[in-house]
Amino acid sequence: MGRVSDIASGIAAVRSWQEDLYRDLHSHPELSHREQRTAGIVAHRLDAFGYDVHTGIGGTGVVGLLRNGDGPTVLLRADMDALPVREASGVPYASTVTTTNSAGQEVPVAHACGHDMHVTCLLGAAQLLADGADEWQGTLVTLFQPAEKTGDGARGMVDDSLRDVVPKPDVAFAQHVLPAPAGHVGTHAGPVLSAADSMRVTVYGRGGHGSMPQATIDPVLLASMIVVRLQGVVSREVAPTETAVLTVGSLHAGTKSNIIPESATLELNVRTYSEQTRSDVLDAIRRIVAAECAASGSPRDPEFELFDRFPLTDNDADTTARVAAAFADHFGDRAVPMGRQTASEDFSDVPTAFGTPYSYWGIGCTDPDLWQRAVAAGRVSQDFPVNHSPAFAPVIQPTCDAGTEALVVAALTWLARS
Numbered sequence: 001m002g003r004v005s006d007i008a009s010g011i012a013a014v015r016s017w018q019e020d021l022y023r024d025l026h027s028h029p030e031l032s033h034r035e036q037r038t039a040g041i042v043a044h045r046l047d048a049f050g051y052d053v054h055t056g057i058g059g060t061g062v063v064g065l066l067r068n069g070d071g072p073t074v075l076l077r078a079d080m081d082a083l084p085v086r087e088a089s090g091v092p093y094a095s096t097v098t099t100t101n102s103a104g105q106e107v108p109v110a111h112a113c114g115h116d117m118h119v120t121c122l123l124g125a126a127q128l129l130a131d132g133a134d135e136w137q138g139t140l141v142t143l144f145q146p147a148e149k150t151g152d153g154a155r156g157m158v159d160d161s162l163r164d165v166v167p168k169p170d171v172a173f174a175q176h177v178l179p180a181p182a183g184h185v186g187t188h189a190g191p192v193l194s195a196a197d198s199m200r201v202t203v204y205g206r207g208g209h210g211s212m213p214q215a216t217i218d219p220v221l222l223a224s225m226i227v228v229r230l231q232g233v234v235s236r237e238v239a240p241t242e243t244a245v246l247t248v249g250s251l252h253a254g255t256k257s258n259i260i261p262e263s264a265t266l267e268l269n270v271r272t273y274s275e276q277t278r279s280d281v282l283d284a285i286r287r288i289v290a291a292e293c294a295a296s297g298s299p300r301d302p303e304f305e306l307f308d309r310f311p312l313t314d315n316d317a318d319t320t321a322r323v324a325a326a327f328a329d330h331f332g333d334r335a336v337p338m339g340r341q342t343a344s345e346d347f348s349d350v351p352t353a354f355g356t357p358y359s360y361w362g363i364g365c366t367d368p369d370l371w372q373r374a375v376a377a378g379r380v381s382q383d384f385p386v387n388h389s390p391a392f393a394p395v396i397q398p399t400c401d402a403g404t405e406a407l408v409v410a411a412l413t414w415l416a417r418s
Contacts, residue, residue, distance in 0.1 A: 007330065007408050010132065011401050014124040018400055021123070023093040025116035026393070029082030029109045031099060032147035035060040038080045038119065042144045045123050049130040051142065054165045058156030063165055064142040066130055071138025072414045075169040075356070076125060076407050077347055078118035079148035085112040089385070089393035112392045114177035114365060119144060121175070121363075121403030128408050129415075136415035141166050143350065151196075151310045154349035163353065171319055172351040172358040173410045175403060178341070179386045180364030181371045183398035185327050185406050186338030187361045189320040193313035194245070194271040195278050196344035197306055201226070201266045201289055204300040210258035220253045222296040223264035226289055227251065230268070233284045244281055245271040245342060271342050273312065282306075310344035316357035323359050326413040330405065338362045343387070359410070363403045365394030 021041070030038055039060040046053045051064035060080070086108035087095045097109040126142045143166075147153030180186065203226070205219030227248050238244045246268065253264035268285065272278040289302050327335035338361065351358040364371075366384050374384060385391035 007128070007405050010128050011404065013131065014127050014404065015401065018120050018124045018404070019396055022116060022120040022396055022400060025119060026091075026111050027093045027095055029095050029097055029111045029116070030080070031084065031101065031109055032081040032150040032153065033059050034099075035080040035146045039144065039146070042080070042119065042123065046126060046142065049127050051126065051130070057162055057165065058146060058153060058160045060146040061153070061157045061160075061162075062144040063162070064126060065166070066133070066140040068133050068139065069137040071136075072170040073139040073141060073167050074411045074414050075141040075143055075166070075172040075350070076122055076411060077143040077145055077172065077174040077350060078122035079115045079145045079153065079347075080119055081115060081147055081149050081153070082109050082111045083113060083149060083388065084108065085110040085388065085390050087112065088390040090391070091393045094393070110390070112389060113149070113387045114392070114394055115148070117177050117365065117394050117399060117403060118175065120400060122407060124400070124404035125407035125411070128404070129411060135417060136412055137417055138415045139167060140411060140415065141169060145347075145350075148346055151308050151346050154346040158349060158353040162350070168354050169351065169356045171414055172354075172356050173323070173407065174345075174347040174358070174360045175363050175406060176345070176360070177365035177387070177394050177399060177403070178362040179366050179384065180362065181368040182364050182366055182395050183368065183402045184334045184336055184364035185331055185361060185402055186336050186364070187320055187324040187327060187359065188338040188340065189315050189317040191273040191312055191314045192338065192340055192360055193345050194273055194340075194342050195312040196308070196310040197270045197278065197282060198308040199268045199270070199282070199285060200305040200307065201268065201285070202263055202303040203266075203289065203293055204263050204298050204302070205260070205296070206299055207262040208260050210260055213260065216260040217297055217299065218260050219264040220261065222292055222298065223251055223253060223266055225296075226266065226292045229288050229292060230285065233281055233288070237280065237284050238277060242277050243273050243340070244277055246281060246285075271344065273340065275312070310346050311348050311352070313345050313348045313360050315359045319357045320359040322413060323361065323410050326409050327406065330409045331402070334402070361406065363399060363406060365399045367395045
């Protein structure tokens, strides 16, 4: 493989199987906590590369350890799960998979976020680093995580046996495909992915006939006033120097046009970049809901349920600066600033559990010519599908090469022999 400057020469050794593997994984997506097939493929390949393989961590999580003498320990992570989305990308290897979800409903499944690419890149990096073991020393940890989409996969591995299997890493890395020119790699120091909290709020009224509203307490009106009032939280309670997003994504009440129901349920999503702002916004939601219930004369206190919670991804400044410098040396002008993203991740639960600094970067996955045409037309957000779209499918190359190289470059920045 050679040193950092020679990585590109080793890519051909893995590219031949990587592209076929990516198509296979893309065609066979699995929902969160059900990644058995993917985990089996990962474990088989890691074993063939000479790694000490541990399976079943946190359910379907897989860890491969490659010990190569004294030196730092570097952890590289990829997520494995897919989404309940019906694929409409048009690629010949598109998913046609359907399955039954945890609620017993039949749902389509697709890799509409790119985790299949993450797995492919990390397996390629695992082989390159195993083949080039004479060029580095230390311990390499490759971690393949389930259930990122539900926000509990990383924590599930930590709460299981991860810390018994993995020595404390000196540094941890992860990456994600994003809408940007394929082959580009983007870094950002400090908070890079928002914390996310979903909240289910149930408010209560007094049901009755739609023709006699005076005899009821209308929870639909109550819920509507809450939606309106919540729009002032970010604009009037969060400092202009802070960033926050508050979305009411779901409101359900009633069964018929002339029946005033007993209750209404709202589902909200909050994105923030600091624990203080996170706490302030969640507190404001509770305060506003309680006040609107009191104003409506609600007969019962509202109920609040937090779910799908994701931690803040806060890249260590020194670690990220070192990675960014290595990327600039390797990728040249394809190494770019990424900026903050309002997406969320649970990767940081792993390094946080170890007290380990980490960096998380983005990999462009959009056809570069299409990107340039969209930029020229001022239509970047309209002219190609983004993550979670039914039409999302990264261009295989140079996305796969760049993602594989980025992981190897980052690992060797700590592990390469001096």
